[in-house]
Amino acid sequence: MRNIHQLKQEICDIGRRIYQKGFAAANDGNISYRISEKEVLCTPTMISKGFMKPEDLCIVDMEGKQISGRRKRTSEIMLHLAIMKARPEIKAVVHCHPPHATAFGIAREPVPQCVLPEVEIFLGDVPITKYAIPGGQEFADTILPFVHKTNVIILANHGTVSFGETVEKAYWWTEVLDAYCRILMLSRSLGRVNYFTEPEARALLDLKTKWGFADPRTEMKNCDICANDVFRASWKESGVAPLAFTPPSAKKEGDGAASAESSPAAPGDGRDSVETLVESITTRVIEALNRGGVEVV
The missing domain is CATH 1.20.5 (Single alpha-helices involved in coiled-coils or other helix-helix interfaces)
Incomplete structure (x- = not known):
């Protein structure tokens, strides 16, 4: 087991980063790290993530019962535990409210694919959950249909949750997603969004596989790799529909880059x-x- 004080310091450092990025206003957001099979280190409730100290953090069991800590544990710990139970290899979870990604969750707008190479490799298709009141088990369970196929999820009308083997990597996926959503909005305001051709998109999927990143699109039959096919079946229940961005069917080589139906x-x-x-x-x-x-x- 890693040094507890070092882990607490890492969580505080990431807390400062999400606060400074504007991803967690006031006391928003929460962070956790699984320190053993039965114990999870987590941030407390009602504290700014930008000003936490190691001694502020709590330890809970895998059912959410607080074991130690002078402050009360986060009210959204069940979300973290649901992810860790579903995927035992996951060590860290970061939940916050990055504004651009959260805007997609409020609009229930699927995040377009086949636009930026880094996003294709590190994120892939990003799902949006159905809405549930934060804090309870029903809220935590909204991620279950998606958790095995992605490392970052948009929570409808709420924020995002991302997860990985370290606290920093869990945070990375949120930062990549929010930067991408901001770029999409800026591009759309300029008039259009150009998408990769099918050969370009498939080349990135091949590179992703080569680098050891899994992507559900590589295992799906008749998958339109640029059309959010991975989580499309969940759209009706979640109220998701493309309005601001219209993903094209992946174009064949020679057709030229496809663009969203948007112009001056x-x-x-x-x-x-x-x-x-x-x-x-x-x-x-x-x-x-x-x-x-x-x-x-």
């Missing part, structure tokens, strides 16, 4: 109407001010 505003579309309305209101305000003796230039 054309005359007569919704955005043009909004601009016309704003211009009209501005003109009327200026006219009213001028009538009142206030000259607007």
Whole structure:
């Protein structure tokens, strides 16, 4: 077993990172590490993750009962334990509220695939759970349909949870996901998102396999590797549907990169109407001010 004090310090360090990144406002978020077959080290409730000290942390058993610690354990520990029970090789779990990834969970917008190489290799398809009130077993169980096929999950109308063999690696998947979601939003605001062709996407899957990262798409028959096929069956129950991004079917080589159905505003579309309305209101305000003796230039 690793040195407990060192593990506590690592958890505090990651807590500071998620706080500084804006992933955990006030007392949001929680972190855990499995220190033995029956014991889990975790963060306490009602404390800023940016200002924790090693002595603030708690130890619970695998049923969530607190064994030690001067502060009360996190109220969301059952989420962590559900992951550890389902996947015994998992040592660390990080739950927080990264704003861009959380926005996808609020919109129930599936995270597009086949856009960035790093995301294809490190994340793959990212599921969105159905909503449940945080804290209880029902909430914890929302991750069970997905936990064996991914290391990061978006919790509907809540945040994210990621997991791995170390606290830092568990945190990495959240950081990669939120950066990706932000890039997607920025790209979409510029007009369009270009996707990989099928040969490009398959080359990345081959590289992922070579590097030892599992991906469910490699085992699925008739899988459209760029269309979120891995977790599509869960969409109806979770209320997930693509609205902001329309993933294309993977294009064959020579077809050119596919792009989301988004382009700069054309005359007569919704955005043009909004601009016309704003211009009209501005003109009327200026006219009213001028009538009142206030000259607007």
